[in-house]
Amino acid sequence: xxxxxxxxxxxxxxxxxxxxxxxxxxxxxxxxxxxxxxxxxxxxxxxxxxxxxxxxxxxxxxxxxxxxxxxxxxxxxxxxxxxxxxxxxxxxxxxxxxxxxxxxxxxxxxxx
Amino acid sequence: xxxxxxxxxxxxxxxxxxxxxxxxxxxxxxxxxxxxxxxxxxxxxxxxxxxxxxxxxxxxxxxxxxxxxxxxxxxxxxxxxxxxxxxxxxxxxxxxxxxxxxxxxxxxxxxxxxxxxxxxxxxxxxxxxxxxxxxxxxxxxxxxxxxxxxxxxxxxxxxxxxxxxxxxxxxxxxxxxxxxxxxxxxxxxxxxxxxxxxxxxxxxxxxxxxxxxxxxxxxxxxxxxxxxxxxxxxxxxxxxxxxxxxxxxxxxxxxxxxxxxxxxxxxxxxxxxxxxxxxxxxxxxxxxxxxxxxxxxxxxxxxxxxxxxxxxxxxxxxxxxxxxxxxxxxxxxxxxxxxxxxxxxxxxxxxxxxxxxxxxxxxxxxxxxxxxxxxxxxxxxxxxxxxxxxxxxxxxxxxxxxxxxxxxxxxxxxxxxxxxxxxxxxxxxxxxxxxxxxxxxxxxxxxxx
Numbered sequence: 090x091x092x093x094x095x096x097x098x099x100x101x102x103x104x105x106x107x108x109x110x111x112x113x114x115x116x117x118x119x120x121x122x123x124x125x126x127x128x129x130x131x132x133x134x135x136x137x138x139x140x141x142x143x144x145x146x147x148x149x150x151x152x153x154x155x156x157x158x159x160x161x162x163x164x165x166x167x168x169x170x171x172x173x174x175x176x177x178x179x180x181x182x183x184x185x186x187x188x189x190x191x192x193x194x195x196x197x198x199x200x201x
Numbered sequence: 202x203x204x205x206x207x208x209x210x211x212x213x214x215x216x217x218x219x220x221x222x223x224x225x226x227x228x229x230x231x232x233x234x235x236x237x238x239x240x241x242x243x244x245x246x247x248x249x250x251x252x253x254x255x256x257x258x259x260x261x262x263x264x265x266x267x268x269x270x271x272x273x274x275x276x277x278x279x280x281x282x283x284x285x286x287x288x289x290x291x292x293x294x295x296x297x298x299x300x301x302x303x304x305x306x307x308x309x310x311x312x313x314x315x316x317x318x319x320x321x322x323x324x325x326x327x328x329x330x331x332x333x334x335x336x337x338x339x340x341x342x343x344x345x346x347x348x349x350x351x352x353x354x355x356x357x358x359x360x361x362x363x364x365x366x367x368x369x370x371x372x373x374x375x376x377x378x379x380x381x382x383x384x385x386x387x388x389x390x391x392x393x394x395x396x397x398x399x400x401x402x403x404x405x406x407x408x409x410x411x412x413x414x415x416x417x418x419x420x421x422x423x424x425x426x427x428x429x430x431x432x433x434x435x436x437x438x439x440x441x442x443x444x445x446x447x448x449x450x451x452x453x454x455x456x457x458x459x460x461x462x463x464x465x466x467x468x469x470x471x472x473x474x475x476x477x478x479x480x481x482x483x484x485x486x487x488x489x490x491x492x493x494x495x496x497x498x499x500x501x502x503x504x505x506x507x508x509x510x511x512x513x514x515x516x517x518x519x520x521x522x523x524x525x526x527x528x529x530x531x532x533x534x535x536x537x538x539x540x541x542x543x544x545x546x547x548x549x550x551x552x553x554x555x556x557x558x559x560x561x562x563x564x565x566x567x568x569x570x571x572x573x574x575x576x577x578x579x580x581x582x583x584x585x586x587x588x589x590x591x592x593x594x595x596x597x598x599x600x601x602x603x604x605x606x607x608x609x610x611x612x613x614x615x616x617x618x619x620x621x622x623x624x625x626x627x628x629x630x631x632x633x634x635x636x637x638x639x640x641x642x643x644x645x646x647x648x649x650x
Contacts, residue, residue: 133434134493135272136503136553137540140432 090185090198091159095150096124096178097170102148108169109152112161115201118151128176147178153185155198242326243334249463250335250343256454257346261353262289264451267444268506269357272499272552275436276639277361279647284356284368289349291369292376296345303381305329305344308390312382331388332461343458348384351407352376357552358415359422361433362630365644367623374619375414379612383410387604398604399573399587399597401470402459404514404566405608412559413609414616415550421620422629424549426636438498445502449478452509456516469577470516473524474509477516480525481508484532492540500536507535507557511565518573518587527568534564563605570601 097105102119109117123144130143154162163180171177190200266285270278292300298319306329307314316322320341327337352372359368386393387406400406425433435441456474460467485504490496511531512524519527539556550556571590579586588594620629630636635643642648 134495134497135434135499136556137493137544138433140434142432142434 090188090201091154091156092183092185093150093152093154093159093162093166094181094183095152095166095170096122096147096180097150097166098172098176098178099146099148101170101172102150104169105150105166108165109162112165113158114152114154114162114165116152120149122147122149126176126179145176153188153201155201241333242328242336243462246332246334246462246464247336247339249467250332250339250458250461253454253458254339254343254346256451257343257350257458258289260448260451260455261285261346261350264444264447265350265353267440268448268502269360269441269444269552271437271439271441271444272435273360274433274639275649276641278436278641278649280365280640280644281356281360283365283645284360285353287365287369288353288356288372291372292349292352293345295373295376296341296348300348300376300381301341301344303377304348304384305331305340305389309385310392310395311385312391313385313389334462340461344384344388347403347407347455348376348380351380351403351411354407354411354554354558355414355418358419358550358554359630360551361425361640362551362636363418363422364628364631365640367627367629370623370626371418371619374623375616378619379414379615380406380410383608383611386607393604393607396603397587397597397600399518399569399578399589399601400514400566400604401517401569402456402513404511404562404569405604408510408513408558408562409566409605409608410562410612412555412557412562413612415554416548416559417613417616418620419548419550419555421617421624425551426633428549435499442498442502445505449475449505449509452478452513456513460517466517466577469520472521473516473519473527474512476521476524477508477512477528477531478505479508480528481505481511481532481535484508484529485536488533488536503539503553503557504532504536507531507561510558510561511535511568513562514566515569515572518569518577518589520574520577523572523574527565527572530568531561531564535561563609566601566605567598570598573597 095105099121106117124147125143125145128145130141130145133140133142152162159182163182166180188197188200189195262285266282269285270281273281299315301320302315302317303313305313306317320338323338328335329337329340332340352375355375356368384406385391387398387400388394398405427433452474453471457467457471460470482501482505485507486496486501489500508528508531512527515523515527535557538560539553543550543553543556569589573587573589573592575586575588575592577586588597590598623629631640631643639648
């Protein structure tokens, strides 16, 4: 089992969701987060006062999938979240040790 | 409001009203005034002035409360609203108790009288000599709404750091010792009125007065922790946009109502006011677009308020096209004050009370002396009306300058003294830890989630 974590641009969330549903993903978790990478932040000006905004709003998606599906899921995110501009985000994949469905007690791949 | 002379507004209503007012002025007892005036109350004037009173009150709650709270950080939103709200309640009671009487009852050079303390002489038929066609209580309430917003305006300069308790003391003291005398001098028959100052709806009394007080308060209370280094970006400018809209609409009652009647002069004031707001908003927007690359929403709304504040003293004295010119000048001058002067001078006026209202109020008061069109203020009592520099009356500009200097010095000095006295009794600002945590939680025990 793998956990795919993707940091994407907020306005891409629906496109990414549609793409993941299309490759058979049944559930995901999305949260509003702030962060920056090479894009750095941006500058905001209020009546002449300039503020450097280092942390930009992003969406973090988490999807748990059977190991053999990781490639398709990652490809789906890349295709749907890409704009070609800086700040498109990143994808991290890690291994999941255990998974449990709380309602039924099913474990591991059955729980995904 | 016909404010350049005690009798001018009366004369507009014709000889009947004139004789009433003269009799009223001659009479020493307000009771006699009330009886003489019975039956002269005009339904149209009264209806408009009741409406205008509501519009001006709406400017503070919720107009100014939203305008201000949208520009502070999330942790100080409620505290900023609390200042406007508490100011409304506190200043209204003080106005009822003593403020109205000292401002508008009696025509001493320096101050009114104590004859109307707690409005105890109010009768069904009572009128003020300043507005003889509407019930005195309508005039009282209308002026009350002006007093409220003037004090509430000052709060913007010390937002994010002033203790709520200290602010309440300041609001009460400032209303009595600064606002009331200035209102009397300019509008209540005091020495500036006698000198011939033109201030239709509050360039000196409201905007310059609050602006200078804001500047002094910003210096005395000190800069916010993290000023110049931390990110002070506004929490929610959409609230400020809504607040500006309420201010703008309310301003039609603020300036239009200052004609103190439902008449053509109110229409001229409303036309000039609205056009100045539009011109101010666009001027600021284009200047910012040109110099900073983007036309910000905060810039547009600030420009509109600058135009509104600046046209205020001139509104009943100028033609519509002059309102546009004054609005353009307002947008440019206030833009300069907020984006250059403030940074150069290094004071931390949180919400630019001085840059917008102080600079705008002074500019507008002086421009009134330039643009005043005599025919708009002409009446049977003074058939010549009040002419400005463009009509060949250079002296008017000097009178305006005199008024600006007097209000600047009085408001500046008294604000300083008042704050120092309060600081002797209790701290003016919250502790650094509380400032970092936010005033909502530390001053009021509440917070936005």
